[in-house]
Amino acid sequence: MTAGTAGAIRPKAKVRLGDRVFSTSTVVAGSLILATLAAVALFLVIQSIPALFAGSGELPNNASNFWSWVWPLVFGTIWAALIALLIATPLSIGIALFISHYAPRRVAQTLGYIIDLLAAVPSVVFGLWGIATLASFVQPFYVWLGQYFGWIPFFAPPVSGTGRTILTAAIVLAVMVIPIMTAICREIFLQTPRLHEEAALALGATKWEMVRMAVLPFARSGIISAIMLGLGRALGETLAIAMVLSPALIVKWAVLQAQSPNTIAANIALQFPEATGVGVNALIASGLVLFVVTLLINMLARYIVSRRKAFSGAN
Numbered sequence: 001m002t003a004g005t006a007g008a009i010r011p012k013a014k015v016r017l018g019d020r021v022f023s024t025s026t027v028v029a030g031s032l033i034l035a036t037l038a039a040v041a042l043f044l045v046i047q048s049i050p051a052l053f054a055g056s057g058e059l060p061n062n063a064s065n066f067w068s069w070v071w072p073l074v075f076g077t078i079w080a081a082l083i084a085l086l087i088a089t090p091l092s093i094g095i096a097l098f099i100s101h102y103a104p105r106r107v108a109q110t111l112g113y114i115i116d117l118l119a120a121v122p123s124v125v126f127g128l129w130g131i132a133t134l135a136s137f138v139q140p141f142y143v144w145l146g147q148y149f150g151w152i153p154f155f156a157p158p159v160s161g162t163g164r165t166i167l168t169a170a171i172v173l174a175v176m177v178i179p180i181m182t183a184i185c186r187e188i189f190l191q192t193p194r195l196h197e198e199a200a201l202a203l204g205a206t207k208w209e210m211v212r213m214a215v216l217p218f219a220r221s222g223i224i225s226a227i228m229l230g231l232g233r234a235l236g237e238t239l240a241i242a243m244v245l246s247p248a249l250i251v252k253w254a255v256l257q258a259q260s261p262n263t264i265a266a267n268i269a270l271q272f273p274e275a276t277g278v279g280v281n282a283l284i285a286s287g288l289v290l291f292v293v294t295l296l297i298n299m300l301a302r303y304i305v306s307r308r309k310a311f312s313g314a315n
Helices: 003-008 017-052 066-102 105-118 123-149 166-190 194-202 207-218 220-236 239-244 264-274 278-311
Strands: none
Touching: 017 278, 066 105, 066 166, 066 207, 066 220, 066 264, 066 278, 105 166, 123 166, 123 239, 166 220, 166 239, 194 207, 207 220, 220 278, 239 264, 264 278
């Protein structure tokens, strides 16, 4: 037997028991997630069929068909979440930049700890805060907006006298999604290669120019991921929205008026205890719509991030 042959014929490596157990457990865990997702989707589809084919008078609010009934809820869900993201995104990025690149170490650690603690606050507490404190606090500001900017459709009067509007609900949602968005952005900013930052500073860039030229381009896909995760969190919020809003089945862009579009999750929470018959199926079908919307948003986020992963070391 030649030396080459002897080197080519090698005994198979013995697989240790621990490696085999770990490999099997990871496969089982991944399969369990897929099976759970499929089971949830199958349950929603089966339970939604009676509502999808229900006739006039069988659905809540005497709707002519399911889609005419669920459309205002879809609009309210997306509209409230988008307003919350418009508020939360710049705040989250600013807080993350301050913690990662501007604040002294002790201040950064303390502020980061406080931001992380916000994620542990129950949604019912945010709802109570929105009703008892925030609504009355922002109501004079809403009056001012309606008086001077009422010509803009978004701020059209009449202004709510209680402050319990979709804009207040969106502010509550923004506060709720800031922790997760800030945590992701902060970790991505800290992963920026030190050489890139030092090279920008060595070329004479100011601190802000270094952040704009080195940190933000590097973290772009991570920021998109944070925004999409915040959007998913806002779309599924239930209790805080149900407590703050004075909901109605309407499609309305105005954010300062008393009657505001309801969201799917809040409507399910409010109507499910009293629903019967096809009404229960209609609520489950609206949950299926929310499930599909959230799934499509997550797929879009994955697509956007995957397109930019070649330009960012954050993935």
